[in-house]
Amino acid sequence: MKHHSALLTDLYELTMIQGYLHYDYNPGVVFDMFFRRQPFNGGFTIFAGLDDLLKGLKGLSFSKDDLEYLAGLKIFSRSFLDYLADFRFKGDIYSVDEGLPVFPDEPLIRVHASLIEAQLIESYLLNVINFQTLIATKTARIYLASGKGTILEFGLRRAQGLDGAISASRAAFIGGAAATSNTLAGRMFGIPVKGTMAHSWVMSFESELEAFEKYAGVYPDECILLIDTYDTLESGLVNAIKVGRRLLKEGHHNFGIRLDSGDLEYLSKKVRAEMDRAGLTGAKISVSNELDENIIHQLLTDGAPIDYWGVGTNLVTAKGDSALTGVYKLKAREKDGRFQPTIKVSNNPEKITNPGIKQVYRFYNGQGYPIADLMTLDDEEIISGRSYRFYHPRYLYRSMLVSGCSRIEPLLSLKMKGGEISADLPDLKTIQRRCKENLDRIDSSYKRLINPHIYKVSISQKLRDLKLGMIEEYSNRR
Numbered sequence: 001m002k003h004h005s006a007l008l009t010d011l012y013e014l015t016m017i018q019g020y021l022h023y024d025y026n027p028g029v030v031f032d033m034f035f036r037r038q039p040f041n042g043g044f045t046i047f048a049g050l051d052d053l054l055k056g057l058k059g060l061s062f063s064k065d066d067l068e069y070l071a072g073l074k075i076f077s078r079s080f081l082d083y084l085a086d087f088r089f090k091g092d093i094y095s096v097d098e099g100l101p102v103f104p105d106e107p108l109i110r111v112h113a114s115l116i117e118a119q120l121i122e123s124y125l126l127n128v129i130n131f132q133t134l135i136a137t138k139t140a141r142i143y144l145a146s147g148k149g150t151i152l153e154f155g156l157r158r159a160q161g162l163d164g165a166i167s168a169s170r171a172a173f174i175g176g177a178a179a180t181s182n183t184l185a186g187r188m189f190g191i192p193v194k195g196t197m198a199h200s201w202v203m204s205f206e207s208e209l210e211a212f213e214k215y216a217g218v219y220p221d222e223c224i225l226l227i228d229t230y231d232t233l234e235s236g237l238v239n240a241i242k243v244g245r246r247l248l249k250e251g252h253h254n255f256g257i258r259l260d261s262g263d264l265e266y267l268s269k270k271v272r273a274e275m276d277r278a279g280l281t282g283a284k285i286s287v288s289n290e291l292d293e294n295i296i297h298q299l300l301t302d303g304a305p306i307d308y309w310g311v312g313t314n315l316v317t318a319k320g321d322s323a324l325t326g327v328y329k330l331k332a333r334e335k336d337g338r339f340q341p342t343i344k345v346s347n348n349p350e351k352i353t354n355p356g357i358k359q360v361y362r363f364y365n366g367q368g369y370p371i372a373d374l375m376t377l378d379d380e381e382i383i384s385g386r387s388y389r390f391y392h393p394r395y396l397y398r399s400m401l402v403s404g405c406s407r408i409e410p411l412l413s414l415k416m417k418g419g420e421i422s423a424d425l426p427d428l429k430t431i432q433r434r435c436k437e438n439l440d441r442i443d444s445s446y447k448r449l450i451n452p453h454i455y456k457v458s459i460s461q462k463l464r465d466l467k468l469g470m471i472e473e474y475s476n477r478r
Contacts (some may be wrong), residue, residue: 001032028334043452049132099435118452145293155316256284390458
């Protein structure tokens with residue numbers, strides 16, 4: 001079992017935990033992880049990071065060095081440090097399947113544990129899920145903008161640190177990337193790796209043609225030439241065509257060029273025309289250079305004949321949104337052997353939490369498309385074929401009646417029991433396939449880059465009544 005340092009948490013988690021221990025207060029609790037708004041002003045979010053989270057929780061512990069560091073802070077008692085020495089997470093985790101499209105307010109992860117355990121994992125859980133979900137979502141937007149084309153993730157050198165680079169490669173593959181330039185991520189996760197040459201290769205030889213010939217000599221069956229080192233059309237393309245025609249004559253067919261600067265629409269069209277004229281109709285065109293979903297969409301709209309999209313900085317740094325708004329809130333607390341719902345009340349309706357232990361159901365129409373999600377209390381029975389009243393989660397007197405659904409699917413299922421992974425975790429290719437299949441099922445109005453339709457996430461009448469009652473009870477106590 002791989003050790004994951006439990007020091008990867010915010011200090012206030014530890015100060016609170018010491019307080020709970022001091023008062024011998026450690027009831028069973030239930031926490032929900034959810035997010036409040038769609039990233040990138042989009043219409044969907046792709047859930048990612050679950051596999052890494054579960055494996056991390058399984059190995060979470062404090063090493064001797066960790067405890068010595070905490071002792072040196074002079075704020076923790078010896079008895080507390082002795083407690084941490086034996087700490088292991090023994091809780092249960094319910095979660096949405098990785099790769100599913102998800103939406104604001106609904107619980108993505110439900111944690112059942114002692115208060116101390118649930119509190120300690122908060123920062124770790126949010127770090128893993130928020131980042132990978134953000135990157136998977138960004139990639140899915142890029143993948144869709146490319147017309148479900150071939151996205152190559154080239155973000156290692158611009159990623160937010162080494163761990164960010166590894167996590168981003170994993171999440172990007174879930175969201176639809178076909179390959180990564182990150183060879184370590186390729187080994188760790190089984191992601192296909194791709195890469196050709198940099199400008200430095202071309203500049204290292206006496207001439208551009210020599211550089212291309214040397215490269216083709218080593219990689220005749222994987223020859224992608226970077227043609228914009230000196231003059232894209234007058235030099236790079238001319239020399240690439242010479243090499244490409246020779247390779248074709250010798251029986252090598254996997255040839256192409258890459259553009260990394262300039263007007264990609266104009267250049268790709270000129271390159272396509274010249275290569276076709278030279279008989280290189282099967283040659284591929286790859287592009288890079290600060291691409292994102294909006295640029296790619298515009299290039300395709302303008303008819304740019306591009307086969308591969310190398311996306312780096314704007315993918316792994318999630319250009320347009322710095323973080324997913326994921327939060328982790330207490331929803332139920334054990335008292336006298338029973339769980340009692342808890343609620344956070346605020347003057348801002350969007351910050352009033354939905355109390356209690358909950359399930360989320362996805363309702364599908366006759367064509368198999370999801371039409372809405374319904375949050376319910378976990379003990380409610382939801383059956384296909386019935387009509388259900390959906391209440392707005394914030395404006396509790398607004399509702400709609402939903403009927404005639406062909407299928408209703410619960411989204412949260414048990415993934416970890418007593419600190420042990422209890423579900424079969426699919427490989428990354430299976431998760432990517434799940435993501436793509438579910439994106440295909442979402443109506444196109446939710447996938448628009450600009451002004452997407454808002455997918456409805458509602459609460460059941462029973463949950464709505466509980467929420468209203470608890471708000472009123474709190475108001476009367478003040």
